Amino acid sequence: xxxxxKVAAIHxxxxxxxxxxxxxxxxxxxMGIQVAAVPTAVLSSHTNGFGEVVLKDMTDYIxxxxxxxxxxxxxxxxxYSGFLASTQQxxxxxxxFKSYPNALKIVDPVMGxxxxxxxxxxxxxxxxxxxLVSAADIITxxxxxxxxxxxxxxxxSQLTLSEVKSMLVRLSGKGPKTVVITSxxxxxxxxCNVGYDSQNNAFWRVVYEKIPKHYPGTGDxxxxxxxxxxxxxxxLPIAMCRATSFLEYAIKTTFGYxxxxxxxxxxxxCLPMLISNQCYMDYSAI
Ligand code: PXL
Numbered sequence: 001x002x003x004x005x006k007v008a009a010i011h012x013x014x015x016x017x018x019x020x021x022x023x024x025x026x027x028x029x030x031m032g033i034q035v036a037a038v039p040t041a042v043l044s045s046h047t048n049g050f051g052e053v054v055l056k057d058m059t060d061y062i063x064x065x066x067x068x069x070x071x072x073x074x075x076x077x078x079x080y081s082g083f084l085a086s087t088q089q090x091x092x093x094x095x096x097f098k099s100y101p102n103a104l105k106i107v108d109p110v111m112g113x114x115x116x117x118x119x120x121x122x123x124x125x126x127x128x129x130x131x132l133v134s135a136a137d138i139i140t141x142x143x144x145x146x147x148x149x150x151x152x153x154x155x156x157s158q159l160t161l162s163e164v165k166s167m168l169v170r171l172s173g174k175g176p177k178t179v180v181i182t183s184x185x186x187x188x189x190x191x192c193n194v195g196y197d198s199q200n201n202a203f204w205r206v207v208y209e210k211i212p213k214h215y216p217g218t219g220d221x222x223x224x225x226x227x228x229x230x231x232x233x234x235x236l237p238i239a240m241c242r243a244t245s246f247l248e249y250a251i252k253t254t255f256g257y258x259x260x261x262x263x264x265x266x267x268x269x270c271l272p273m274l275i276s277n278q279c280y281m282d283y284s285a286i
Contacts, residue, residue, distance in 0.1 A: 005078070115144055185210075
């Protein structure tokens with residue numbers, strides 16, 4: 001019997017707008033990875049552009065779902081968390097981590113973007129997110145979230161190489177061995193995703209072309225493709241290339257069609273690229 005790798009994805013399910021589980025599940029599935037969704041909330045849409053959303057908090061669901069899996073002997077290769085709807089859900093994620101000590105623990109500390117917190121995030125929830133980050137093997141904040149975790153202002157100017165490395169190292173100092181920060185503009189004007197593998201003291205960056213439009217859910221997709229790559233045996237720079245190239249392709253495809261940005265990227269058109277396992281980007285050691 002050949003078992004596929006299995007991930008418990010602790011994220012919200014948003015109806016309209018292609019983010020969180022709506023994109024995480026198809027992306028990991030086409031990469032050949034089984035996903036068990038553990039919804040933190042069910043929303044009519046993401047919280048970024050469709051007015052007053054309907055939100056059903058699923059805090060009461062997480063612990064009983066975990067108990068069920070443990071009772072049934074269900075195993076996971078990876079626990080991957082994202083958008084949380086309450087501070088108690090941090091405890092739910094930590095319980096998952098404790099229950100599956102051999103699983104890869106990936107935390108996408110979803111809290112905000114473009115220098116702003118998402119509407120439902122309180123400072124208490126951000127504090128607890130920092131605690132969750134400490135228990136992770138790998139974290140994937142964007143620059144906004146990295147700044148929140150470090151307690152510094154969102155940078156108004158481009159970052160030098162030493163500033164970027166310092167952020168990566170300080171985040172890793174909180175616990176995670178591997179840190180990837182997305183959406184960084186560096187002093188040479190390049191837009192990039194940067195990574196740090198503390199075990200090998202290696203720093204990487206992957207440069208992409210920036211498109212002047214913001215699509216929700218791109219951070220979720222990036223973290224999912226990175227997660228999928230790492231689970232299937234990619235090294236950190238190769239997983240970063242795979243995720244960055246897929247996102248650049250998805251964003252450019254969507255921009256070319258001129259669709260409403262609130263709807264997210266046209267994932268349905270782009271999934272074949274993930275199936276074909278293509279990864280055309282270049283990385284550099286920094
Ligand atoms: O893509 C991050 C995200 C996830 N979940 C919900 C969101 C957002 C970003 O806006 O609103 C509900």
